[in-house]
Amino acid sequence: MKQSTVTSIICMLCVVSTVIISFITYKGIDNSFSFGFIVVYVAFIIIVLFYWTILLIRNIKKVKWFELRKRLLKFVGLFLFFSAAIYIFNYMFRSSQIDMYDF
Secondary structure, three states, X not given: OOOOHHHHHHHHHHHHHHHHHHHHHHHOOOOHHHHHHHHHHHHHHHHHHHHHHHHHXXXXXXXXXXXXXXXXXXXXXXXXXXXXXXXXXXXXXXXXXXXXXXX
């Protein structure tokens, strides 16, 4: 799907603000501006997730059923493959530390 200018600006704001938040938390900056920035950042992320969910639902309506089914099967297959690969690699390299529900 084609990416709009609004979505590009939102993505750029997310990247820049994530870098700023990472800097604030890494350096341990504790003042009212940083606290306000973190609160606004969390609100911004919630609004962006809501916006992207609406876009996803709107774009799914445009996709034909066959194409949607094909994409979902590919997603599920890749998800299962990578999950199994992570579990196998953990078993091979960290077998003494492995836990059944290792999150």
